[in-house]
């Protein structure tokens with residue numbers, strides 16, 4: 001394990017007892033620190049809690065909140081709930097994929113964007129929706145996707 005990673009992990013682990021009941025909290029803290037859960041970090045956590053690596057890996061893959069691969073600086077989520085779907089969500093997703101040059105679940109090579117799909121975000125009245133970081137963009141159209149992603153460096157900070 002890289003020294004810097006090890007130091008940061010040790011710092012996180014020093015705040016916990018080596019009890020297996022702390023697994024989720026430790027994984028959350030590690031993900032917050034590293035942005036995702038690198039393999040060596042999961043191995044370090046398994047060792048600390050005296051758990052098989054397969055257990056730590058199993059828990060990490062079970063919960064959608066944990067990411068096993070690095071994500072981009074900005075997370076783009078396209079809603080695939082029913083209301084968004086019937087109002088053209090699939091076309092919006094294809095257009096975002098085309099604009100970013102990646103498929104859902106992937107990250108751009110420059111590590112700027114990760115694209116995901118999500119279940120209903122509770123804003124069906126504005127369907128179809130996409131969420132960029134924590135901002136919701138409602139009533140999406142192909143044109144709006146072009147406006148938002150046409151110049152990727154200029155994604156508005158404040159969503160409507």
Ligand code: FES
Nearest residue numbers: 079081084120123
């Ligand atoms: S289905 Fe997309 S917000 Fe509800």
